[in-house]
Amino acid sequence: MPTTTVAAVAAPFGRDLGEVFARIEQLVAEARSRGVQLLVLPEATLGGYLADLGEHGVAQVLPQHALPPALDVDGPEVAWLARIAGDMVVTAGFCEADGGTRYNTAVAVTGDGVLGVHRKVHQPLGEGNSYTAGNGFRAFDSPVGRIGMMICYDKAFPEAARTLAMDGAEIVACMSAWPGSRTAAATDLAEDRWTRRFDLFDQARALENQIVWVSANQAGSFGGLRFVCSAKVVGPGGDVLATTGVAPGMAVATVDVRATLDGARRSMGHLRDRRPDAYGALVGA
Structure with a gap:
């Protein structure tokens, strides 16, 4: 049976698109040298994440200069990403402009163009002041099989990953800009409670849906956020295959x-053994 080599990246990406694409070219070259067929880059790869989410849970409306550049799915930046990808499938996050509306978006590309687009549905803290929420989860076919995408906080909701799995996704690419805790923060990110949550969500979503989970994250610091890295590949048994x-x-x-x-x-099929008739209270709740 054919095998697929997948990779998840933890790396810093900021506002300077020249630096961003130089880093992407380096990462794709490294991935290609290692036989990677699917490379998952973080949320907000093209232009960086928000500079601030508000302090102590108080949302802020960010000034224009604090926002990432708003890019078109059909614009030159996504086309540039596709050219770099070539025969590889590459996923990455960016701030999407759709008319005057901004979305926190992920795109999957190859050298032939765009394969799939996902707009982040679940918005934490003050993110809703800067982005409009997406409204769904859909899998799509790719050269490495059927893929689903989600962004960061989306993975805290079991229904999101289950929707993709029920739509046939064999692999889910989850792109994040997931920071460490800003209250009672641990000096060592490995001991941080938000790192633990990030890792638990990755393993739980893979296990409960019995899928391959490829989780990328930002690295370093941006504005007031310190990212936990922890990029990983998780198998359908919830086992971490690489991190x-x-x-x-x-x-x-x-x-x-x-x-x-x-x-x-084979023996315990979580999708096969579902009992939708017993879950009615969840519908529309």
Whole structure:
């Protein structure tokens, strides 16, 4: 059976698009040298994340200069990303402009163009002051199989990953700008409670849906945020196949996706054994 090599990146990305694309070219070159077929870059790769989310839970409306550049899915920046990707599938986050509306968006590309687009649905803290929320989760076909995408806080909601799995996603690419805690913060990010949450969500979403989970994150600091890194690949049993830990880097794993999913689902199939008739209270709640 054919195998697929996937990779998740923990790296810093800021406002300077020249620096951003130079880093992407380096990462894609490294990934290609390691046989990677799917490379997942973080949320807000093209232009960086928000400079601030508000202090102590108080949301702020950010001035224009504090926002990332708003880019068009059909614009030159996404086309540049596609050219760099070539025969590889690359996913990355950016601030999308749709007329006068901004979305926190992820895109999947190859050298042939755009394969899929996801607009972040769940917005934490003050993010809703800067972005309009997306309204759904859809999987799509790619050269490495059927993929779903989500962004950061989306993964805190089991329904999001389950929707993608039920739509046939074998691999989910989750792109984040996930920071450490800003209250009672640990000096060592490995001991930080928000790092622990990030890791728990990754493993739980992979296990409960029995899918391959590829989780990228920003690294370093941006504005008042210190990112936890922790890029990883998780197998359908919830086992971490590769991780960067709390340092920048690239987590790479080679998986026979179909055989691994079939094996995980053979005796205890979480999707097969669902009882939708017992979950009615969730519908529309």
